[in-house]
Amino acid sequence: MCGIVGISANRPIVQHLIAGLAALEYRGYDSAGVALLTGDGISRLRAKGKVRDLVALQAETGLDGHCGIAHTRWATHGVPSEGNAHPHVSGQVSLVHNGIIENHAALRRELQAEGYEFSSQTDTEVVAHLVERAQRQGLGLLAALQDTVKRLHGAYAIAAVSAREPGTVVGARYGAPLIVGLGEGEQYLASDVHALLPLTKRFMYLEEGDVAEVTVGGIRIFDLDGAPAEREVKESHFSADAVELGEYAHYMLKEIHEQPVAVADTLEGRIAGGKILTQIFGVDAERLLADTQAVHIIACGTSYHAGLVARYWIEQLAGVPCTAEIASEYRYRDPVVREGTLFLTISQSGETADTLAALKLAKERPYLARMAVCNVPESSIVRESALVLMTRAGPEIGVASTKAFTTQLVALALFSLALARAKGLDDERYSDGVRQLERLPGHIAEVLKLDEEIKELAEQFIGKHHALFLGRGTHWPVAMEGALKLKEISYIHAEAYAAGELKHGPLALVDEDMPVIAVAPNDRLIDKLKSNLEEVRARGGVLYAFVDETVAHGLDAARVVILPASGEIAAPIISTIPLQLLSYHVAVQRGTDVDQPRNLAKSVTVE
Numbered sequence: 001m002c003g004i005v006g007i008s009a010n011r012p013i014v015q016h017l018i019a020g021l022a023a024l025e026y027r028g029y030d031s032a033g034v035a036l037l038t039g040d041g042i043s044r045l046r047a048k049g050k051v052r053d054l055v056a057l058q059a060e061t062g063l064d065g066h067c068g069i070a071h072t073r074w075a076t077h078g079v080p081s082e083g084n085a086h087p088h089v090s091g092q093v094s095l096v097h098n099g100i101i102e103n104h105a106a107l108r109r110e111l112q113a114e115g116y117e118f119s120s121q122t123d124t125e126v127v128a129h130l131v132e133r134a135q136r137q138g139l140g141l142l143a144a145l146q147d148t149v150k151r152l153h154g155a156y157a158i159a160a161v162s163a164r165e166p167g168t169v170v171g172a173r174y175g176a177p178l179i180v181g182l183g184e185g186e187q188y189l190a191s192d193v194h195a196l197l198p199l200t201k202r203f204m205y206l207e208e209g210d211v212a213e214v215t216v217g218g219i220r221i222f223d224l225d226g227a228p229a230e231r232e233v234k235e236s237h238f239s240a241d242a243v244e245l246g247e248y249a250h251y252m253l254k255e256i257h258e259q260p261v262a263v264a265d266t267l268e269g270r271i272a273g274g275k276i277l278t279q280i281f282g283v284d285a286e287r288l289l290a291d292t293q294a295v296h297i298i299a300c301g302t303s304y305h306a307g308l309v310a311r312y313w314i315e316q317l318a319g320v321p322c323t324a325e326i327a328s329e330y331r332y333r334d335p336v337v338r339e340g341t342l343f344l345t346i347s348q349s350g351e352t353a354d355t356l357a358a359l360k361l362a363k364e365r366p367y368l369a370r371m372a373v374c375n376v377p378e379s380s381i382v383r384e385s386a387l388v389l390m391t392r393a394g395p396e397i398g399v400a401s402t403k404a405f406t407t408q409l410v411a412l413a414l415f416s417l418a419l420a421r422a423k424g425l426d427d428e429r430y431s432d433g434v435r436q437l438e439r440l441p442g443h444i445a446e447v448l449k450l451d452e453e454i455k456e457l458a459e460q461f462i463g464k465h466h467a468l469f470l471g472r473g474t475h476w477p478v479a480m481e482g483a484l485k486l487k488e489i490s491y492i493h494a495e496a497y498a499a500g501e502l503k504h505g506p507l508a509l510v511d512e513d514m515p516v517i518a519v520a521p522n523d524r525l526i527d528k529l530k531s532n533l534e535e536v537r538a539r540g541g542v543l544y545a546f547v548d549e550t551v552a553h554g555l556d557a558a559r560v561v562i563l564p565a566s567g568e569i570a571a572p573i574i575s576t577i578p579l580q581l582l583s584y585h586v587a588v589q590r591g592t593d594v595d596q597p598r599n600l601a602k603s604v605t606v607e
């Protein structure tokens with residue numbers, strides 16, 4: 001989604017603004033722009049397409065300056081085009097915005113009635129005009145932004161500059177992240193720490209409603225009520241290297257191969273002497289686990305699939321009723337919350353607008369507590385949750401989530417086992433579950449050795465238009481995740497079905513042009529699944545099976561990929577890896593943009 005960078009310095013900064021945008025490319029976007037204060041006022045460059053197009057424009061024009069803002073836009077209001085790209089300009093003011101201004105139409109009419117002319121179809125342009133109007137009425141840039149945000153409904157992170165106040169960048173945050181970076185003799189604003197890592201490791205995270213002013217001389221922050229505010233300075237542990245591609249052709253491949261380490265990191269310090277340490281979920285976790293009578297899991301996209309797997313674990317191991325639901329649905333219905341229900345959000349970014357809105361809604365309901373499984377410390381979802389279990393996947397750059405998903409599953413398995421133990425799970429099943437988790441990094445490393453075999457298998461999908469993924473039990477959501485990966489990066493239409501549903505419709509689609517991928521490790525449903533696979537073969541379907549070594553023998557499929565036998569809890573995590581590799585290699589062979597698939601965004605900060 002959209003990205004923001006702003007810099008106030010005593011040296012030319014266009015390269016840093018553009019490098020910041022390049023570091024944010026992974027979020028997904030369709031146009032980019034930069035505005036700088038120069039001797040002539042505000043100068044801007046905008047390009048539809050990639051940051052490299054903006055780089056070319058900058059090289060042609062030589063534009064530079066000491067103070068400016070830059071933006072990558074993911075279109076919501078108005079098509080991707082140069083005219084709709086940010087920064088927007090109104091008189092002496094230039095402004096960039098992430099999020100959605102819900103009352104933009106009414107504001108547009110009001111401003112048009114006063115003679116303001118609009119040059120874009122965006123909701124953002126009203127904000128630029130409002131700031132311009134406030135400044136023309138005599139307010140300084142900071143006060144003009146404070147005045148403007150009072151008129152806005154919706155979600156925003158904003159950065160603005162004005163030719164009347166060269167050297168100042170102002171920003172505001174409500175419902176979309178914005179951080180301040182602290183430099184030596186220069187200061188920064190950005191929507192994401194990654195944009196600034198080459199410049200600083202020291203950050204202040206703005207809170208909801210904050211407005212900030214950044215100049216070479218320092219930083220001023222004001223809260224929602226306009227009172228001066230102090231925000232703690234935090235040191236980021238991310239290094240700029242963590243977001244470099246290294247020897248890999250794509251971030252997605254790099255992140256797939258980082259999974260043994262990411263999973264080991266997520267387990268580290270969380271198990272001791274064969275037992276999960278309950279306090280990893282929070283200080284009051286022991287009591288909360290004992291009091292938990294039900295769990296509501298809420299998430300979006302891949303994180304929702306992790307929640308679906310956890311639902312099986314929580315009910316099977318802990319005997320606690322559990323639902324898993326898409327955040328955008330949950331937030332607009334009237335969920336019934338029984339006493340003792342724990343609210344659990346799962347989010348890689350911690351900024352997904354629907355998940356965050358669901359979490360805010362949950363605050364008003366009688367939940368026992370709110371817990372988050374998240375990959376980004378200091379994210380909004382982490383800050384709004386009482387209990388937190390961080391996944392330690394490190395920065396995930398590829399839009400298609402890989403290591404974030406498997407580490408979410410690890411965190412959720414830790415939670416499910418800890419909850420189950422609090423509910424009386426016997427020693428044998430509990431210890432077996434913990435052992436399966438401890439062996440995971442080694443098992444994942446083993447599965448990654450299948451890379452070449454899967455690359456070759458992927459050739460059979462290049463010319464296909466559709467694919468069907470089948471699974472049962474915890475492997476049904478794994479099949480959903482496999483289908484999502486394939487469709488999002490290779491643009492092959494892929495659907496996942498619980499294998500038992502096959503004969504209720506999708507079987508009609510099965511022929512030699514519809515590859516069927518079955519995720520069928522050796523769990524208690526294997527015999528049932530084998531019967532479903534027979535149904536596919538009997539209709540001439542081409543079947544690819546991913547199974548563990550104990551059931552591979554005699555399976556009638558075009559290709560059987562054999563996975564290590566890892567146990568009931570580890571199996572869905574293990575089975576995910578070859579499906580990630582499959583979609584990666586299919587996408588590479590079809591020549592699509594693997595890391596930044598068309599129309600998609602990494603962090604969906606709008607509804």
Ligand code: G6P
Nearest residue numbers: 301302303347348349352401601
């Ligand atoms: C986007 C991303 C997905 C992700 C989903 C939820 O659609 O492309 O990879 O699963 O958002 O994001 P979250 O950060 O909340 O896990």
